[in-house]
Amino acid sequence: MRARFFLPTVEVPILLYDRVSDSVSGIYDVSAEDFHAHIEALAADEYKTVSPSRLRAYAIWGIPLPERPFVITFDNAYRSLLSNVKPVLQEQNYSAIINLATTYMAPDPAGRLMLNGEPMLTWSEIKNEMDGDVFIFGGHTRNYVDLERHINPFNEIRASRTDIKRATDFKSSIFSYPFGAFTSKLADDAKRAKIKFAMRYGNEIAKIGAETDFLALPRLRVVGGRHVFNAEVIESISSGVFGKVRITHPAGPSMDMSVLVYDSNLQGEVIKPVARGEIADFDSNKTFEIDLPSDIVFPLIISVFDKSCIVRYFETTVPKISVKRESALGHPPIKLEYEVDIMPVELNLNDEVKTIIQNESLER
Structure with missing residues (x-):
């Protein structure tokens, strides 16, 4: 345990995506083409995804992290994760955390539910993905609510964890606070619900070390839209x-x-x-x-x-x-016939010539 007090702090970007979609309508939608480009660039820059358990192992026991570690997260669990995200992550041997608003998870595809106009994953699909090595699942409340305004945020946090366990037989201790809502009281509620890795917005890089608060990890939102x-x-x-x-x-x-x-x-x-x-x-x-x-x-x-x-x-x-x-006067060059460029010239009052003819008529 003594090693923890001398453990170097490691910067770990935690990226927040919402939807990777073929239909881009706003800041929450990243196109499939752009997402592919993001991941390829991160891989070219030698970033490596790490799991929540790996980060906690570093902070508690000093187990080394890879060079340039980072985390990919998705709030909500849209069906497009299977078509637009999973194959791209597999190309780079990357993983991602998927945070579930559990009320919107139907038992199977026949009863698939919608959120924000998009089809969601089902429990059968989620359970199937738990057998793989691409997606890690956490909670995002049961009813996708703003916890700062909710009468009992503890129940919402605990309920999402309970729903995941009931549907998949998997105990998850991962959670993300919806709508950017975060207070120290909510962190206390998450702790009571046996959450060990909770993420807020923050728009900054997480710093992982002996003193890291794992119930208040900041994330970087990836701005969607057609840029x-x-x-x-x-x-x-x-x-x-x-x-x-x-x-x-x-x-x-x-x-x-x-x-x-x-x-x-x-x-x-x-x-x-x-x-x-x-x-x-x-x-x-x-x-x-x-x-x-x-x-x-x-x-x-x-x-x-x-x-x-x-x-x-x-x-x-x-x-x-x-x-x-750049021209001498800060203006673009003057374009004449036959693509002749004349650059504007700043007058020198010490010269005998006080004017300059910039555009003489040209005889054809």
Whole structure:
């Protein structure tokens, strides 16, 4: 037990998804294509999923975790988990926690129930998945209620655990608080219900160590919707910098994000970004710019992540030939006939010539 007091704290992102759907209607819906891209990027970055029991074993006994551990979670248990999620996780040998609002679980597919307009898993399907190694199941209350407003939250937490045991003969000590509701009183109720691993929202990375409160673990919500990002590199005429990266977000829900820029100077064991920046509530009304140092090497790789730099929403490569050049007056070049570019020139009052003709008529 003494080792616990000297145990290094490990950062473990716990991702929160709701639906992975072929029909994307809002921030709770991630398309199947985007989910596949998220998981492939996480695997390429060498993240490894870990179970709740593995995290508790580290905190209590110091049993080592893999490099870059993380957890995938889904609140509610939509049927699309079997078609859109399970095969993708299996490709990377990943697992995920599925939190059940147990009233919405019918005994078998013949009586399948709906939640938020989507078909849910059934108890027979859940029991079948418990024999595999992809999904781990926990509770999400019995009736999918806001526990802060409920007259008896303890009963709702305990009831979901009881329902899972009755339907599957499996005792689960995992729980997620619905609708972002969390207080220390709810954590006490979870403890009374014999929950050992409970998750809230929080929008931050969980820190696992000897002092971790396993009844109040924060998660990072993955923002759904149809996101569109554009990125361009603009060369500056100013000294000291090469120019800037300009990012726009013309479509998709508002989100907090981080932008990382890598160049092709791949010296050293650790590849670090040459520029990075963060912006909150980034939507279609905003433009985000990051300065680039003068010694960058093309091509550049520009990546858009969530604010914690875990989930990659967008990535593009920019070769030198695609770079735009800033004008002296901060305006784009003037386009003439025959694709002749004339750059606006800032007047020098010390010169004898006070005016510059920028656009002479051209004889054909």
